[in-house]
Amino acid sequence: AQTVTQSQPEMSVQEAETVTLSCTYDTSESDYYLFWYKQPPSRQMILVIRQEAYKQQNATENRFSVNFQKAAKSFSLKISDSQLGDAAMYFCAWEGGSEKLVFGKGMKLTVNP
Amino acid sequence: DVKVTQSSRYLVKRTGEKVFLECVQDMDHENMFWYRQDPGLGLRLIYFSYDVKMKEKGDIPEGYSVSREKKERFSLILESASTNQTSMYLCASSPGTGDSYGYTFGSGTRLTVV
Numbered sequence A: 001a002q003t004v005t006q007s008q009p010e011m012s013v014q015e016a017e018t019v020t021l022s023c024t025y026d027t028s029e030s031d032y033y034l035f036w037y038k039q040p041p042s043r044q045m046i047l048v049i050r051q052e053a054y055k056q057q058n059a060t061e062n063r064f065s066v067n068f069q070k071a072a073k074s075f076s077l078k079i080s081d082s083q084l085g086d087a088a089m090y091f092c093a094w095e096g097g098s099e100k101l102v103f104g105k106g107m108k109l110t111v112n113p
Numbered sequence B: 001d002v003k004v005t006q007s008s009r010y011l012v013k014r015t016g017e018k019v020f021l022e023c024v025q026d027m028d029h030e031n032m033f034w035y036r037q038d039p040g041l042g043l044r045l046i047y048f049s050y051d052v053k054m055k056e057k058g059d060i061p062e063g064y065s066v067s068r069e070k071k072e073r074f075s076l077i078l079e080s081a082s083t084n085q086t087s088m089y090l091c092a093s094s095p096g097t098g099d100s101y102g103y104t105f106g107s108g109t110r111l112t113v114v
Helices: none
Strands: A003-005 A010-014 A019-021 A024-026 A033-039 A046-052 A064-069 A074-079 A088-095 A107-112 B004-006 B010-013 B019-021 B023-025 B031-038 B042-049 B064-070 B073-078 B087-094 B109-113
Touching (some): A010 A019, A019 A107, A024 A074, A033 A064, A033 A074, A046 A064, A046 A074, A074 A088, B004 B087, B010 B019, B019 B109, B023 B031, B031 B064, B031 B073, B042 B073, B073 B087
Parallel strands (some): A010 A107
Antiparallel strands (some): A019 A074, A033 A046, A064 A074, A088 A107, B004 B023, B019 B073, B031 B087, B064 B073, B087 B109
């Protein structure tokens, strides 16, 4: 079965600095999708970024970018110029074409002013 | 701008009660999902549906059932609520077009069984 691992349960970052959230996954499939979701205290899960495994280019969305290493099965999220509103739970997720997402256990990010 | 609506934000039920959690989406999505979220365990898939009247078990279906009589509505049923079903329940939907763009989530229902 596919698994997604977020090894760091919590991290903190100073406002305006950069932080990287790690995620690894295990799959035997060659074509799949990877996602990062953000869940603020309001509980609404928000899609941050999406990566298609067959694309070499790393996805970016404004201050959010990923480092996708397919051979290493690694998918880290970099948040640049961290803002107080970035404080949330972050979940990494994998999907292999069935449209069923497999989630990691999540990581709590604290942003210090 | 409401996309996926879960009928209750907080719910308190007694052990042994039959509990219905309702989810409605207005995006004409084919797929709908129910997840359970617990601290340190992430999100775990309970049931999902790719079509009306269709349902499939996820990873933790025991103690739950679902109903999808209409495309826009996907109900999660706890046949006889137990305290170990105290949790956050998240409903989600996706288009079902083949290309995966992730889910749209509801705001969650925090269920407490006493």
